[in-house]
Amino acid sequence: MGHASNVSTLTDYEQLLRSSDLRVTRPRVAVLSAVHEHPHADTDSIIGAVRQSLAEVSHQAVYDVLRALTAAGLVRRIQPSGSVARYESRVGDNHHHVICRSCGSIADVDCAVGDAPCLHASNDHGYAIDEAEVIYWGTCPNCSSNPHAHTH
Template identity: 40%
Template sequence: MLRERGLRLTPQRQLILEAVHELGHATPESVHNAVRERAAGVNITTVYRTLELLEELGLVNHTHLSHGSPTYHAAGEDQHVHLVCRACGSIAEVDPAVMEPVTDRLLRERDFRVDVGHVSLFGVCGNCKEAE
């Protein structure tokens, strides 16, 4: 894909893409830390720019799982909805079908198509609820 757009697959781009695949839900900072273990010269600005390029190319997707940096994951993964626990910070994934009543209603009433791959629901997980 890079070559089709007149771009090169640099070692830095390759390392960043591999880090996203290996880490699963990865922030730019966690990608940067993983890449620095293999190539100390890669800076955080390069990571951010490369993640933006990889998303434009459809190789990664991002979502917001907190107020901080976006979280990236490989685009080839099945779409899923993120469940984020505000107490312990755990992240669980559920099938996007759980959102169908909401997405169907929004489509019907507002002609609005939800990008379920970017949906994150915040709450308290069962373990934290029991601890309360």
């Protein structure tokens, strides 16, 4: 009695992992979940979030998992100048980011030109370009109105 829950509790995250041929482990489910729930979080924040549901996960495991998930395309890693690595679960749509120079907040920006665009450099120097990464730098609404309230 009760072992039927093994089947009924298959989460979407487990499905995602399996469909990428990744073994399902508790650290992996927890990290994948954390990235979904905390877009643009850095590794340290992800470790913190993961440990709320799975207390004793090593930081090394989180690093390993993030690498595996990134390689599998389940998460995307971004690393703006001067920042540590950050991760997001929105993948495959070629979107970009706006970053506040003052507080570091990040927001998503749909690609301005279409779906898989931005791939046209004025002179590609013979490079075979497969991705155009755009980072818009500026000041967020909050920092614009409260110029001295740094959360950075």
